Amino acid sequence: xxxxxxxxxxxxxxxxxxxxxxxxxxxxxxxxxxxxxxxxxxxxxxxxxxxxxxxxxxxxxxxxxxxxxxxxxxxxxxxxxxxxxxxxxxxxxxxxxxxxxxxxxxxxxxxxxxxxxxxxxxxxxxxxxxxxxxxxxxxxxxxxxxxxxxxxxxxxxxxxxxxxxxxxxxxxxxxxxxxxxxxxxxxxxxxxxxxxxxxxxxxxxxxxxxxxxxxxxxxxxxxxxxxxxxxxxxxxxxxxxxxxxxxxxxxxxxxxxxxxxxxxxxxxxxxxxxxxxxxxxxxxxxxxxxxxxxxxxxxxxxxxxxxxxxxxxxxxxxxxxxxxxxxxxxxxxxxxxxxxxxxxxxxxxxxxxxxxxxxxxxxxxxxxxxxxxxxxxxxxxxxxxxxxxxxxxxxxxxxxxxxxxxxxxxxxxxxxxxxxxxxxxxxxxxxxxxxxxxxxxxxxxxxxxxxxxxxxxxxxxxxxxxxxxxxxxxxxxxxxxxxxxxxxxxxxxxxxxxxxxxxxxxxxxxxxxxxxxxxxxxxxxxxxxxxxxxxxxxxxxxxxxxxxxxx
Ligand SMILES: [Zn+2]
Numbered sequence: 001x002x003x004x005x006x007x008x009x010x011x012x013x014x015x016x017x018x019x020x021x022x023x024x025x026x027x028x029x030x031x032x033x034x035x036x037x038x039x040x041x042x043x044x045x046x047x048x049x050x051x052x053x054x055x056x057x058x059x060x061x062x063x064x065x066x067x068x069x070x071x072x073x074x075x076x077x078x079x080x081x082x083x084x085x086x087x088x089x090x091x092x093x094x095x096x097x098x099x100x101x102x103x104x105x106x107x108x109x110x111x112x113x114x115x116x117x118x119x120x121x122x123x124x125x126x127x128x129x130x131x132x133x134x135x136x137x138x139x140x141x142x143x144x145x146x147x148x149x150x151x152x153x154x155x156x157x158x159x160x161x162x163x164x165x166x167x168x169x170x171x172x173x174x175x176x177x178x179x180x181x182x183x184x185x186x187x188x189x190x191x192x193x194x195x196x197x198x199x200x201x202x203x204x205x206x207x208x209x210x211x212x213x214x215x216x217x218x219x220x221x222x223x224x225x226x227x228x229x230x231x232x233x234x235x236x237x238x239x240x241x242x243x244x245x246x247x248x249x250x251x252x253x254x255x256x257x258x259x260x261x262x263x264x265x266x267x268x269x270x271x272x273x274x275x276x277x278x279x280x281x282x283x284x285x286x287x288x289x290x291x292x293x294x295x296x297x298x299x300x301x302x303x304x305x306x307x308x309x310x311x312x313x314x315x316x317x318x319x320x321x322x323x324x325x326x327x328x329x330x331x332x333x334x335x336x337x338x339x340x341x342x343x344x345x346x347x348x349x350x351x352x353x354x355x356x357x358x359x360x361x362x363x364x365x366x367x368x369x370x371x372x373x374x375x376x377x378x379x380x381x382x383x384x385x386x387x388x389x390x391x392x393x394x395x396x397x398x399x400x401x402x403x404x405x406x407x408x409x410x411x412x413x414x415x416x417x418x419x420x421x422x423x424x425x426x427x428x429x430x431x432x433x434x435x436x437x438x439x440x441x442x443x444x445x446x447x448x449x450x451x452x453x454x455x456x457x458x459x460x461x462x463x464x465x466x467x468x469x470x471x472x473x474x475x476x477x478x479x480x481x482x483x484x485x486x487x488x489x490x491x492x493x494x495x496x497x498x499x500x501x502x503x504x505x506x507x508x509x510x511x512x513x514x515x516x517x518x519x520x521x522x523x524x525x526x527x528x529x530x531x532x533x534x535x536x537x538x539x540x541x542x543x544x545x546x547x548x549x550x551x
Contacts, residue, residue, distance in 0.1 A: 001470045015203050031348035031531070034528065035347060036350055037351040038088060039303050040303060040305075042501060044072070044351070050328075055329065056526075058328035058332040059331060062331075066507075067513045067548045072519050074520075075499070075521060076093040076095070077492070077493065079498040080355060081307065085302065086169045087145070088170065089169070092534060093285025093541060094463070098140075099115050101159065105471070107407070112400065113137075117132065118193065124192055125203075125206070128184045128189075131181045133180075133193075135173050138172070144159075146532060146537055156298070157298045158179075159171025159172075159177070160243070161304055163181075177181070186210075186211030186267070211267050213262065219251055220250060225318065230321050230370050234248075236248075238314050238317075240488040242269070244259075248317075270307035270323075274326065278331075280339050285337070294517060308490060311488050344508060349505070351504050352504075360486075361373055361484075369480065370479070371480035374437075374481055374482065374483040379433075380397070382433060395428075401492070403472070408421060431473045434473065443481075444458070446470070446471070450475075456496055523543055531551050
């Protein structure tokens with residue numbers, strides 16, 4: 001009897017344990033909620049530059065408990081917001097993702113197009129056109145897309161930011177929602193790409209009128225001015241005041257400034273835009289019950305005010321330092337909320353930036369550091385003067401993202417003269433003029449890209465180049481040369497100040513540590529996918545950084 005029962009018992013035991021193993025295998029060690037945080041325009045060195053100001057629960061907690069990749073680098077140019085957010089979440093550089101810049105010249109349409117603009121969809125949540133946006137120009141899938149594909153769409157994936165592109169591109173094509181700020185109303189809105197009506201909780205959040213509340217008082221620094229030891233004095237020549245301000249000085253009288261500085265949109269260029277984003281992020285997690293279902297959910301958050309304040313006041317300003325001090329408190333509040341809501345062991349957080357920023361070039365020149373300003377208008381005029389004299393108006397030029405786009409406008413004239421214009425020659429001619437111009441480090445005709453030597457700059461140019469969307473002659477500037485106003489600052493270059501960003505992972509699966517190894521920004525997406533046990537996004541060019549933790 002026992003002999004007869006034994007095989008059956010063994011079989012039952014095996015079946016039972018297999019079943020159990022299957023269950024455990026799928027969800028064991030898998031976080032319930034992934035939160036990607038992008039701090040717009042955050043240079044790597046800010047982590048340490050401002051570290052005396054960090055409280056216990058924000059940046060310091062990430063650095064103390066998480067795993068930091070200390071040499072995370074953008075591996076393409078141009079280092080702009082649209083391409084940056086895309087590369088983080090797709091693992092693809094612009095040559096693959098198609099997001100070659102924020103705006104580029106569309107040869108078929110004969111005009112500039114914006115990376116998330118989509119006239120086939122309508123705004124949801126406002127009567128403005130600010131919602132006519134979608135991820136359709138992003139040619140590859142995101143981590144969120146792969147998550148949705150892995151479980152028949154049961155995971156929830158949501159992207160939020162003040163900037164449309166910073167909400168839409170990270171969340172991807174199958175996202176449940178992306179929300180961004182409508183300047184005219186101060187409301188978070190979306191588009192019919194995602195839904196027909198705003199959820200009740202978003203409408204309720206909007207009705208609270210938080211933007212106007214945040215802008216109802218002047219912006220005073222959080223501490224006494226003497227404590228801003230990591231910045232220049234408040235009154236310096238390298239900052240750009242808000243419109244109608246006589247000087248870039250604290251306190252900035254926001255209620256008065258609103259009128260001539262974009263109304264509710266002014267909040268973007270103040271630290272309160274990040275406070276608002278934090279409020280909305282917590283409300284999104286709570287109202288959508290993110291991380292509380294059977295599958296893993298994902299929220300992408302982009303803090304944009306750091307970028308607007310950086311552009312306005314520059315990297316050395318009290319305003320920027322104050323913005324980071326306040327962002328640190330926002331992060332602390334968010335992490336504290338996660339502790340009580342779901343617990344650190346159930347989350348995977350990563351924090352990085354979409355690009356860095358140059359130090360104001362005039363300031364560098366005044367300190368004796370090689371730097372300068374490209375006279376973009378004069379260069380453009382010089383190129384046009386040459387083309388007009390040689391081709392008599394048959395060749396038109398556009399200039400965007402430090403690239404020349406060539407258009408042949410009147411083929412009929414070319415036919416009349418029986419002198420077809422050789423495009424390669426025109427590219428050579430434009431490149432030759434540009435290469436002589438002050439501040440230009442190199443100018444490359446696109447037709448030569450296939451054969452160029454792959455040095456540090458050319459590799460980044462190739463990774464950022466997509467023939468159908470990029471220009472015909474690509475210019476690279478010398479280090480610290482900017483095409484920008486002499487106050488405030490900008491970004492876009494291949495150099496460390498624009499390419500080197502923080503990258504910290506934190507959560508239940510992540511061990512404490514740091515790596516000094518150079519890692520491409522395109523390694524983030526495959527690492528997150530590895531931790532989630534899902535396939536990489538389809539255009540992914542990076543590899544897993546396994547030292548980050550266990551899966
Ligand atoms: Zn940006």
